[in-house]
Amino acid sequence: MSSPSSFRARLVRKLEVQRDSDNVVDIYVNKDTIPLPPSRRPYGPWHFVGLWMVTGSFNVGGWTTGSSLISLGLNVWQAMLAIIVAHTFVGFVCVAGGHPGAKWHIGFPIWMKQNWGIWGYLFPMAIRVFLSFVWTATNTWYGSQCLKVLLTCIWPSFLDLNGPLANGAMKVCDFVAFVVYILLCLPLMWFSPEHYKKPFMAASVTVATTVFVLLVWSTVRAGGGGALLADVSGVSGVEPARGGQLGWAFVAAVTANIGGIATHMWSQSDYTRYARRPGDQVLAQLVMVPLGTIVVACIGIVCTSCAATLYPQEKALLWNPYSFLEAVRRHEDNSGARAGVAFAAIAFMVSQFGMVVASNSVIAGIDLAALLPRWFTIRRGGYFTIGFAFIMQPWTLLNSASSFLTVVGSLNVVLGPLMGIMFADYFLLRRTTMKLTAMYGAGPDSIYWYTGGWNWRAAVAWCSGVWFLLPGLIQRAVSPKLAWPGWTNLYQLAWFLGCLVSGGVYLVLAYFWPMPDVLAVDDQDYFGTFSEDEVPALGGPALVVAPGSSSASLDKDEKSGMVEGKVQDV
Secondary structure (H helix, E strand, O other): OOOHHHHHHHHHHHHOOOOOOOOOOOOOOOOOOOOOOHHHOOEOHHHHHHHHHHHHHOOHHHHHHHHHHHHHOOOHHHHHHHHHHHHHHHHHHHHHHHHHHHHHOOOHHHHHHHHHOOOOOHHHHHHHHHHHHHHHHHHHHHHHHHHHHHHHHHOHHHHHOOOEEHHHOEEHHHHHHHHHHHHHHHHHHHOOHHHOHHHHHHHHHHHHHHHHHHHHHHHHHHOOOOHHHHOHHHHHOOOOOOHHHHHHHHHHHHHHHHHHOHHHHHOOHHHHOOEOOHHHHHHHHHHHHHHHHHHHHHHHHHHHHHHHHHOOOOOOOOOOHHHHHHHHHHHHOOHHHHHHHHHHHHHHHHHHHHHHHHHHHHHHHHHHHHHOOOOOOHHHHHHHHHHOHHHHOHHHOOOOHHHHHHHHHHHHHHHHHHHHHHHHHHHHHOOOOOOHHHHOOOOOOOOOOOEOOEOHHHHHHHHHHHHHHHHHHHHHHHOOOOOOOOHHHHHHOHHHHHHHHHHHHHHHHHHHOOOOOOOOOOOOOOOOOOOOOOOEOOOOOEOOOOOOOOHHHOOHHHHHHHHHOOOOOO
16 A cells, blocks of 8 residues: 555656756756747748738727727727827737747747846736736636527526625526636647637638628618717717827827737747747738727727717617627527627637637746746646636626726736836847846856846836826726826836836946856757757847767857847847
């Protein structure tokens, strides 16, 4: 009979993730945490188009973005302009955020070690894991509401499960749909991210077709663009912003749009690391990031406007697509309408699979695999994250346009400063260089050890960019209809101010207290990451070093070029 201690030892060995023993690094790594070799990088330019159509725009969140801005006092055309301005800017930020992944083929958690330190990276990762939990829960709720519409089209009696739950925040039918939708997500999470490219393309075509069909049907059925376009304040009940108030409302709309996608911008390298070549992410994201969201958000506004004309008896604007579809099913009340609504609900369910699985659960899985590589793979982390959706209780998180903006706007307060630090460090200070082996160090020998494993410069810079935004955040939480002089306006510029202030403070601190070897790169391709025509060196150049070769095989001129940054781009 085995002892309890031997049983525990066997259980621990069973639960441990197999260590990647092919790499000579100090820390425990597995296949999901090392720089990706060419064989695991299947994403080309068109795959990034599919990625962004599903996870960035053609989904429930993309549809609601424009409509919710009307609650700020903007009319339809002002809201559309805010979307165009915000997401054109977002496209460039996403390319910048994805550059380290595309060039060095590492995930976002490993990148954070460069600017926060071997242990300091735990701070931004804790924030990112929490946000992944929030958005996984939220997008699961969106998907479950689409499933609820589908089930109601098939079995109208499904709505008879109307007993209140969670103090009236939802009904039994909502919770049943939520549980079923999570179960539908689980099989998809078994596959690793490099296998998502074809599902992304299929989902993007399906949901894009659905969105345009809904636009055509709505405008034809309503005989035009609808009541909201003609009289936004009369239909929405929101007093229009004027004068200086209009200017600040427009600024708040732009910032809220950035906040709504800030987590995605921040973690771009988790997917660009799968790019075949560094340039494969650029054009797709510069075009699809702004174009996709602009198109979907504007269609969402028009369909919401048409619904206000078609169904004036509805108590509120139908700014969620599942609310819009449910209204169509209920008021049209014929077999053709039910069939159309059912197919549309399926399309949005599929797009939400991309949001829940690929954009949130898998991203959290990447984080957990980097934080605890001995116990988590991407797959395990994803399952853990989606299970956490029950604890996050998304049914209480988003229930109106104003609360939606409060939630997404608050992300700017913490993410703007974090992104300012990482951009200042990577692009301005290090000129896009990395020493990959040092990322996987565990002691003072690593150049990213800094002070006890923490880069205090990043911590000071982050606090400098956050503190003056907190009063505005508090105001939004406790009295969203009021304005605190000065503080509210600062909050409305949260992402931009936080990014600029924290990035500037970081560079100043790095100037007076320099960090060691900021332009260092490895002398060879230790991880077998680069092909012979793509090995980045200092400042974006490519140094041709065959995997497994020794530094002794480099001649004197090549070594000098690595140190001085004189090797040219290929």
